[in-house]
Amino acid sequence: MSAYLDHASAWPLSEAVIAEMGRWARHVGSPMALHEAARGPATVLSDARVEIAAITGWPAESVIFTAGPTEARNLAAKGALSAAGESAPTIVTDPLAHAATLAVARTLTRRAGNLRLAPVDAMGRVSPADLASLAAATDEEPGGPGWPPLVVVTHGQAEVGTIQDARALASAVRTACPDALVLLDAEETAGLIPLDDGLGADLVVIGGRTLGAPAWTGALLVRPGTHLHPLVEGGLEEGGKRGGAHDVPGIAGLAAAARETRADRDARIARMRARATALTEGLCAVPRTRLNGPPVAERLPGHVQVSADGVEGEAVALAMAARGVAVSPGSACTFGAGKASPVLEAMGHDEESARSAVLLTAGPSTTEGEVTEAVAAYAAAVEALRGMAPA
């Protein structure tokens, strides 16, 4: 592979992160044991808890390590509603929420309850007033079925790069409905955008990827006082909220990556935005190609999604792969479903535009040369595919 522009799927790990993971992969000893071999892994967990908790500023005990952000989303929604004794929940989110969030919401409301989706504008933004009015809809009464509502805010949108004003959304929901449970999905923003005090949320999902850790690592951060039941039941692990053996190497890598990111955040964001700017200019110079979502300065760092007339995004991604350039079709998560992106359709794109989307995501180590290669491969792929289309 000569150019890697698929950081939406996985990031390369730094040598320091790999070394830390390797060190603990070689160590024998469970952190839950009583003997001397437990001391090292137990220290890894306690230190990592402090490091990850610092993302929100909440206490170390607020951190529940999970196998990636999708498990954390499941734990947050199912665990919080279970602890609230809710069998007919009201869930409020928007159509740009992560596919896992929407799946969990549909499962939880399959037999009873309500799923309400707030509208989004052409840039994918949710209005605080809309979200608050859905949370405070009068179908439910305090203490009755469907109360309190669970409101899920997706801080950074993975396909189109939209960044929500999460603090304003959470604040509006709290004003309209003080008892609401607010879940912030920060998979795309942890390590890149400050999440002080969880931006007002009760539960915060983070993933390792944007911190520079393996994509299978992550955590749920729980505001003190928020009640939660476990999703994976077991013993004492993670304060009883997540049973099963700990992924000590993964957690060590997550903490090491978080330390590196904290020390270098502004510089890496500047590099990623510079690469995204160059990518956007190069890609949009291809005739009849346009950027989807907000402008570079207002979207996730390093994130570019474009649509071009007369091509399928999946075909473009495969043609670019044949030229040694790694990108994703419009969505890194729903590739292969054979459907147009529901995210783009919710933002008002027609089916052709939605189907033609290609996602290119730069990371801190992406080079100017990779950007140049990607732009050239994209231009060649679009030209070739348009040439194959029936006249």
Place this chain on the structure above:
Amino acid sequence: MSAPPDRSVDALGTWCPVPVTMARETIARMAPGEVLEVLADDPMVFLDLPAWCHDAGHEVLSMEQRRDIITSLIRVG
């Protein structure tokens, strides 16, 4: 109105003996006379927690259930 507890254990969603074990691990780091709050929703805590406190020399100050949540206050012996 009673003073706030010195420490709190959230054992919601776990089944006995986990709430008792969590209480025991936390109390091990507390001083005599301090008060621990235990939140649980397994009704077995009504039996298990007082029994363990009796054996271990701690005092159960109160156990109250509101909806599903049982709040216990324990004074460390």
